[in-house]
Amino acid sequence: MEGRYTAVDSIPGLVAGLRKTWKSGKTLNLEWRLQQLRQLIKLLKENENQIIAALKADLRSTDLIAGSEVDSSIKEATAAIKNLPEWSKPEEKSVPLMHKPGSGFIVKEPYGLVLIISPWNYPISLLLKPLVGAISAGNVACLKPSEVSVNCSRVLFDLIPRYLDQEAVVVVEGAVEETQALLKEAWDYIFYTGNGKVGREVMKAASANLTPVTLELGGKSPVILDSHVNLDVAARRLCWAKFTVNAGQTCVAPDYILVTKDMEKPLLEKMAATLKEFYGNNPKATADYSRIINERHTQRVAALIEGHDVFVGGEVDVEDRYIAPTILTNVDTNAKVMQEEIFGPVLPIVPVDSVEQAIDFINDRPKPLALYIFSNSSATQDKVLKNTFSGGVAINDAILQVVCPELPFGGVGESGMGAYNGKHTFDTFTHRKSVLKRAVWSDPSLRYPPYTESKLKWLKLLGGDLKIPRWVVIALLAVPVIAFVFSRYGFLFNNASSSGRL
Numbered sequence: 001m002e003g004r005y006t007a008v009d010s011i012p013g014l015v016a017g018l019r020k021t022w023k024s025g026k027t028l029n030l031e032w033r034l035q036q037l038r039q040l041i042k043l044l045k046e047n048e049n050q051i052i053a054a055l056k057a058d059l060r061s062t063d064l065i066a067g068s069e070v071d072s073s074i075k076e077a078t079a080a081i082k083n084l085p086e087w088s089k090p091e092e093k094s095v096p097l098m099h100k101p102g103s104g105f106i107v108k109e110p111y112g113l114v115l116i117i118s119p120w121n122y123p124i125s126l127l128l129k130p131l132v133g134a135i136s137a138g139n140v141a142c143l144k145p146s147e148v149s150v151n152c153s154r155v156l157f158d159l160i161p162r163y164l165d166q167e168a169v170v171v172v173e174g175a176v177e178e179t180q181a182l183l184k185e186a187w188d189y190i191f192y193t194g195n196g197k198v199g200r201e202v203m204k205a206a207s208a209n210l211t212p213v214t215l216e217l218g219g220k221s222p223v224i225l226d227s228h229v230n231l232d233v234a235a236r237r238l239c240w241a242k243f244t245v246n247a248g249q250t251c252v253a254p255d256y257i258l259v260t261k262d263m264e265k266p267l268l269e270k271m272a273a274t275l276k277e278f279y280g281n282n283p284k285a286t287a288d289y290s291r292i293i294n295e296r297h298t299q300r301v302a303a304l305i306e307g308h309d310v311f312v313g314g315e316v317d318v319e320d321r322y323i324a325p326t327i328l329t330n331v332d333t334n335a336k337v338m339q340e341e342i343f344g345p346v347l348p349i350v351p352v353d354s355v356e357q358a359i360d361f362i363n364d365r366p367k368p369l370a371l372y373i374f375s376n377s378s379a380t381q382d383k384v385l386k387n388t389f390s391g392g393v394a395i396n397d398a399i400l401q402v403v404c405p406e407l408p409f410g411g412v413g414e415s416g417m418g419a420y421n422g423k424h425t426f427d428t429f430t431h432r433k434s435v436l437k438r439a440v441w442s443d444p445s446l447r448y449p450p451y452t453e454s455k456l457k458w459l460k461l462l463g464g465d466l467k468i469p470r471w472v473v474i475a476l477l478a479v480p481v482i483a484f485v486f487s488r489y490g491f492l493f494n495n496a497s498s499s500g501r502l
Helices: 008-024 030-046 048-059 063-087 125-137 150-163 176-183 196-207 231-244 261-279 295-305 355-363 378-387 423-428 453-463 470-498
Strands: 091-093 102-110 113-117 140-144 169-171 189-193 213-216 221-225 254-260 309-312 326-329 346-352 370-374 392-395 430-438
Touching: 008 113, 008 140, 008 169, 008 176, 030 048, 030 063, 030 125, 030 150, 048 063, 048 150, 063 125, 063 423, 113 125, 113 176, 125 140, 125 189, 125 423, 140 176, 150 169, 176 196, 189 196, 196 213, 221 355, 231 254, 231 261, 231 346, 231 370, 254 261, 254 355, 261 309, 261 326, 261 346, 295 346, 346 355, 355 378, 370 378, 378 392, 423 430
Parallel strands: 113 140, 113 189, 140 169, 189 213, 221 254, 221 370, 254 346, 326 346, 370 392
Antiparallel strands: 091 102, 102 430, 309 326
């Protein structure tokens, strides 16, 4: 399918239209937001076959991956509909004694104009899940799907205007020129998923308007595996995460394994047996194994294999965009395969003397998006957790941490900034506005000049972390009220007392 790009000169007008909608205030209405989310679910359910066909055309996605793209997006929107009334409520907060009588609360408000730029490896969910958060928070949104997954981009461009409010959500198709034109506009928030090189350009463009960003990048997500492991389970879960899930084209796919030397041979043998169990003697013939996105990326990943010892796999068919599940041994840690994110079905195995050496190896490199610990030793688990830094961690599994709605998904350092998932996505697109509301019936002179020594002592005391029972606070606040009443109406009490009526 040929891409039909959005005219670059039309982009300023599209953005101006979004800003007009934002200023109208329509997206602030809770029912409007809920209705848009319902429409998004309707879009996915009514067009599931068309969307899955596009995924299979672009990525030769397996039924598992294609189905999960749709299902996970529906679940995200469904959860938002269920919880949005609660998420959007103001949060009451306590205030210091000095600020009483008064109250504090946080108002949840949208940023405004949001730009969401998504990648090609999960072209549906990595665009629509952020959109769920943007709509839930009350923003207007411009969506820029990847031109690499051209069929999915076209499907989204065609379907979204038919189901969602065209004044509040627009889709721009295109490549570098169109993306650069979008980044020249003034946005209130930018959400980008992709590689670090483009991420830096996004951040640079955002800095011109001091626009906040979420950058979901990638990097080399390592695995540490020691002798305290259940090898059968580890082999299955690692082969699934690296090869079954999109042929390694996942930003949190295991990128290399640091294995203690005593476990290297058993691990290799077990993984080889597992791959045969999964795919038989010819993974190319099975429907459970995906393809690389295009020939260019196939050639890039294939080049990473060259010059290394191939323990399993190594077969490449560029025209079919096929690379067999490949495990490398005797890898030079200075080689290109160990320096850049692989983003394909190639897995280097690196033996280490100890878990401590593995930790040092990881810490000598940029902070990864994910880190995986395969060990049943709580000492190993704790040691790695406490002495490494990464966007997220899974223990005795891989990838699944990113699909737990209660766990924020995001990077750190070169693997990105910001996080999302479930409510965390709503929070990402929400500005938390702090509000202090004060009463006017009590206005002690203590806060105002002139500041005597006594006043300063009281201010220091009251401004500290002073724990005073609630009844004492009420009594203290009542003093000026009582004084005021007696100063103005005290004569009534005096007259009543002298006449014997009290």
